[in-house]
Amino acid sequence: MSEAFTMPDETQAQEATSDEALSAFEKAHAEADGDVDPRTIPQKLDGRPPIGEEIAYPEYPEADHETWRLLVSRQMEQLPGRACEAYLRGQDVLKLEADRIPDLANLSRRLQEATGWTVANVPGLIHEKDFFELLSERIFPSTNYVRGREELDYTPAPDCFHDIFGHMPMLTQPDFADFYQLFGQAALNGEGAIRPKLEAFHWFTVEFGLIKEHGEHRIFGAGIVSSNEEVTHALSDAVTTQPFDPDVLVDTEYEVYHLQDTLFVMDSFEQLLDGFRRWTHQHGLLD
Numbered sequence: 001m002s003e004a005f006t007m008p009d010e011t012q013a014q015e016a017t018s019d020e021a022l023s024a025f026e027k028a029h030a031e032a033d034g035d036v037d038p039r040t041i042p043q044k045l046d047g048r049p050p051i052g053e054e055i056a057y058p059e060y061p062e063a064d065h066e067t068w069r070l071l072v073s074r075q076m077e078q079l080p081g082r083a084c085e086a087y088l089r090g091q092d093v094l095k096l097e098a099d100r101i102p103d104l105a106n107l108s109r110r111l112q113e114a115t116g117w118t119v120a121n122v123p124g125l126i127h128e129k130d131f132f133e134l135l136s137e138r139i140f141p142s143t144n145y146v147r148g149r150e151e152l153d154y155t156p157a158p159d160c161f162h163d164i165f166g167h168m169p170m171l172t173q174p175d176f177a178d179f180y181q182l183f184g185q186a187a188l189n190g191e192g193a194i195r196p197k198l199e200a201f202h203w204f205t206v207e208f209g210l211i212k213e214h215g216e217h218r219i220f221g222a223g224i225v226s227s228n229e230e231v232t233h234a235l236s237d238a239v240t241t242q243p244f245d246p247d248v249l250v251d252t253e254y255e256v257y258h259l260q261d262t263l264f265v266m267d268s269f270e271q272l273l274d275g276f277r278r279w280t281h282q283h284g285l286l287d
């Protein structure tokens with residue numbers, strides 16, 4: 001349930017003058033009092049990462065493929081009837097393999113055919129400017145290693161199960177695909193107090209978004225679809241749901257390392273795209 005940006009670097013975190021300017025990740029790290037998993041500290045990219053056909057397929061040990069198989073089969077027991085149609089269709093469009101870790105170059109080619117997105121291979125959590133720049137060019141940064149067997153249920157940093165299985169299917173949905181590129185473009189212009197609001201936007205949509213389908217709530221956020229516990233939790237009575245409203249959403253508190261207790265429900269992906277466009281225009285982030 002991790003995310004590939006935030007926590008620019010220690011200097012910037014220290015320079016933040018008010019609590020309001022700190023992201024939820026920065027607050028969580030400050031409270032952790034030095035006990036921070038190094039995988040949750042973003043790295044700055046050293047040059048342009050390999051993209052699409054430039055990405056080599058690693059020689060994974062068989063145990064890694066087994067972990068992938070296990071992760072996929074556990075989630076697929078839960079997702080039908082809970083994940084939204086666009087997400088499930090996206091799995092088919094990508095021809096997502098259940099038996100072995102997919103090849104990022106193949107996924108990139110299929111995404112490009114679907115909505116013009118491609119995939120970059122990045123080493124882990126990356127610095128937010130690198131992350132936003134890639135998104136703004138319709139390039140999705142993905143890891144290619146899978147979590148250890150002892151972290152099946154939860155890993156604090158991104159792995160390829162989260163990045164591929166969680167994020168990529170939604171990039172085949174045209175409105176979502178446009179929204180995510182727009183998010184990258186807007187975020188490149190975001191400074192100071194608008195940063196945590198952008199991060200909240202990302203959190204409650206890309207990572208933890210719900211959508212209404214056939215009068216019921218369905219999940220599409222990558223942090224939910226890739227988490228065994230969140231899938232059922234997100235649709236349970238333990239969660240308070242609110243209708244999608246950018247102005248409310250950006251000021252809603254959330255905790256990054258716990259199950260979520262408030263989620264937002266979109267009527268459609270068109271509503272998400274239009275709502276974000278309006279909100280960024282109001283705040284002078286995009287024309």
Ligand SMILES: [Fe+2]
Pocket residue numbers: 001002003004158162167207222223
């Ligand atoms: Fe993510």
